[in-house]
Amino acid sequence: MIPVMHNFQPFILIVDDNLGSTQVLLSVLEEAAFTTLVAKNGESALEKLEAISPDIILLDVMMPGIDGFETCRRIQQNPANQGIPIIFMTALSDTEDKIKGLHLGAVDYITKPFQQEEVLAKVRTHLKLRQLTKTLEERNLQLKHFNETLEDKVAKRTARLSESLKELQAAQLQLVQSEKMSTLGQLIAGIGHEINNPLGSLYGNLVHIEQYIQDLLTHIHLYQVHCPNPAVDVVENAEKIDLDFLEEDLPQVLAAMKFGTERIEKISNSLRTFSRQDDDQKLAFDLHCGIDSTLMLLQHRLKANNKRPEIKVIKEYGELPLVHCFSGxxxxxxxxxxxxxxxxxxxxxxxxxxxxxxxxxNQIIIKTELSANSQSAVIRIIDNGIGMTDEVRQKIFDYLFTTKGVGKGTGLGLAITHQIIIEKHGGMLEVNSKIAQGTEFVIKIPLQ
Ligand SMILES: Nc1ncnc2c1ncn2[C@@H]1O[C@H](COP(=O)(O)OP(=O)(O)O)[C@@H](O)[C@H]1O
Ligand SMILES: [Mg+2]
Structure with a gap:
C-alpha cells in the first residue's frame, strides 16, 4: 500500500535554549501549519524522543549542558530514531560547525538569524525526502514479501506439478505394461497351449516309432538268418537303400528328433511360465524357474553368430525358497x-x-542368494558389456530415457522394472556400473 501524502501532518521537534530564536521559528512553522514541540536543551530532547517520533528535528549547536553535536550523536545511537532528518541551526559565520554537523549525519543546516523562506524551503524539502524514503522502504518491504510468497508459491506449484507428472507417468507405464502384458501374454499363453497338444502326440508317438523300427529290424535280421539266399530283387534293393548305413543311422536320426521335440517342449513351457497371468494376486513362485524360462526365450540372442561366439551365461544359483510375487x-x-x-x-x-x-x-553372470536377514531374495545380473557413465546412470530409470537408436530402444524397460520392483513388490533395485567394464543390477524382492 502506498501512504497517502496529503493526510500527512508533519511533526517537528525544535531543540533550542534561546527563547527569542525559538519564538521566531515557531511563528514561521505554525503559520505554515506544522505541528511543533520544543525542547530547551539536549537532555530534554533525548528524553522526549523516548516517547515521540518527530518527522524532523531542528537542533541548535550552541547550548548549555550537552551541545548540539553531542545531542545529535546520542539521538542517532538509538535505532528507533534512525532516519529522522536532523537540521542544525548555526550562526551564519560558523563554516566549521556546518561541516562538522554534516559529518555527524545532519541532513542540512539553517543559519541564524533565520530567513523565513530558507527555513520553510529546507524543512519542506527534507520532509518530502523523508516521506519519499519511507514510502520507498515500505514498498521495498512489500516487494520483498511479495517476492518471498511468490517464490514460495512457485516452488509449491512446481512441486505439485512434478508430483502430478510422476503420477501420470506411473499410470501411463502401468497402462503400457498391462496392455502389453495382457495382449502379448494371452497370445503367448495361447501359442504355448496350441503347441502342447501336437507336441504331446509327436513325443508320444516317437516312442512307438522307436519300438516299431526296432521290431522291424529284428524281423529283417531273422529273414537274413533264415533265408540266406534271397531273390535278386531283394539283394539289389538292399544295396540301393544302403541297408547297413540305414540301420546304423536310424537311431541317431531318432535321437535328434527326440532332442528337437524336447526343446520345443521346453520353449513352450517357458512361454507359459513367462506369460503366467497373475495380476490379481501374488503367488508362490520359483525365481530360478523364471530366470531359466527367460533365458530360454532369449536363446536366439545368446547363441553364436558370424560376428561373435556365443554369450556365456554363468548361473550361480543359491538356495532360494519360493517367493510370493506377481510372477508374470x-x-x-x-x-x-x-x-x-x-x-x-x-x-x-x-x-x-x-x-x-x-x-x-561376452558373459552374463546371474547370482542368486538369500539376503543376510533371510527376508528377501537377492538376484544379481552382471554383464561385462559397454557399461555407462555416471550421467547416464542417473537417468536410466527415467521414463522414456534411452541411449539406443530409434527403433532399438524404447526407454521403458527400466522404468517398468523400477515400478514393478519398488512399487509392486516393495523391493529394492540397485545399479553399479563402470564405463567400458560392465554393469551389475541388484534386485531385492521380499519373500512375502
Ligand atoms: N546392462 C546395461 N549396460 C549399459 N547400459 C545399460 C544397461 N542397462 C540399461 N542401460 C542404459 O539404460 C538405458 C535405459 O534402459 P531401458 O529403460 O531398458 O531402455 P532401452 O533399453 O529401451 O534403451 C539404456 O538405453 C542404456 O543406456
Ligand atoms: Mg531395455
Whole structure:
C-alpha cells in the first residue's frame, strides 16, 4: 500500500535554549501549519524522543549542558530514531560547525538569524525526502514479501506439478505394461497351449516309432538268418537303400528328433511360465524357474553368430525358497534386464573381431542368494558389456530415457522394472556400473 501524502501532518521537534530564536521559528512553522514541540536543551530532547517520533528535528549547536553535536550523536545511537532528518541551526559565520554537523549525519543546516523562506524551503524539502524514503522502504518491504510468497508459491506449484507428472507417468507405464502384458501374454499363453497338444502326440508317438523300427529290424535280421539266399530283387534293393548305413543311422536320426521335440517342449513351457497371468494376486513362485524360462526365450540372442561366439551365461544359483510375487511381472523384469545386458554386450563388440571377442568373451553372470536377514531374495545380473557413465546412470530409470537408436530402444524397460520392483513388490533395485567394464543390477524382492 502506498501512504497517502496529503493526510500527512508533519511533526517537528525544535531543540533550542534561546527563547527569542525559538519564538521566531515557531511563528514561521505554525503559520505554515506544522505541528511543533520544543525542547530547551539536549537532555530534554533525548528524553522526549523516548516517547515521540518527530518527522524532523531542528537542533541548535550552541547550548548549555550537552551541545548540539553531542545531542545529535546520542539521538542517532538509538535505532528507533534512525532516519529522522536532523537540521542544525548555526550562526551564519560558523563554516566549521556546518561541516562538522554534516559529518555527524545532519541532513542540512539553517543559519541564524533565520530567513523565513530558507527555513520553510529546507524543512519542506527534507520532509518530502523523508516521506519519499519511507514510502520507498515500505514498498521495498512489500516487494520483498511479495517476492518471498511468490517464490514460495512457485516452488509449491512446481512441486505439485512434478508430483502430478510422476503420477501420470506411473499410470501411463502401468497402462503400457498391462496392455502389453495382457495382449502379448494371452497370445503367448495361447501359442504355448496350441503347441502342447501336437507336441504331446509327436513325443508320444516317437516312442512307438522307436519300438516299431526296432521290431522291424529284428524281423529283417531273422529273414537274413533264415533265408540266406534271397531273390535278386531283394539283394539289389538292399544295396540301393544302403541297408547297413540305414540301420546304423536310424537311431541317431531318432535321437535328434527326440532332442528337437524336447526343446520345443521346453520353449513352450517357458512361454507359459513367462506369460503366467497373475495380476490379481501374488503367488508362490520359483525365481530360478523364471530366470531359466527367460533365458530360454532369449536363446536366439545368446547363441553364436558370424560376428561373435556365443554369450556365456554363468548361473550361480543359491538356495532360494519360493517367493510370493506377481510372477508374470517378475519375469518381465528378468527379460528387461537380460535383454539390456545383451544389448550392452553387443555394443561393446563394435569394432572388435570374432577372434578378439573370443579371447575376452561376452558373459552374463546371474547370482542368486538369500539376503543376510533371510527376508528377501537377492538376484544379481552382471554383464561385462559397454557399461555407462555416471550421467547416464542417473537417468536410466527415467521414463522414456534411452541411449539406443530409434527403433532399438524404447526407454521403458527400466522404468517398468523400477515400478514393478519398488512399487509392486516393495523391493529394492540397485545399479553399479563402470564405463567400458560392465554393469551389475541388484534386485531385492521380499519373500512375502
Ligand atoms: N546392462 C546395461 N549396460 C549399459 N547400459 C545399460 C544397461 N542397462 C540399461 N542401460 C542404459 O539404460 C538405458 C535405459 O534402459 P531401458 O529403460 O531398458 O531402455 P532401452 O533399453 O529401451 O534403451 C539404456 O538405453 C542404456 O543406456
Ligand atoms: Mg531395455
Amino acid at each position: 511381472q517378475i519375469n518381465q523384469v528378468f527379460m528387461n534386464l537380460l535383454a539390456n545386458a545383451v544389448d550392452a554386450l553387443e555394443e561393446s563388440n563394435q569394432g572388435r573381431s570374432f577372434e578378439e571377442i573370443k579371447v575376452n568373451p
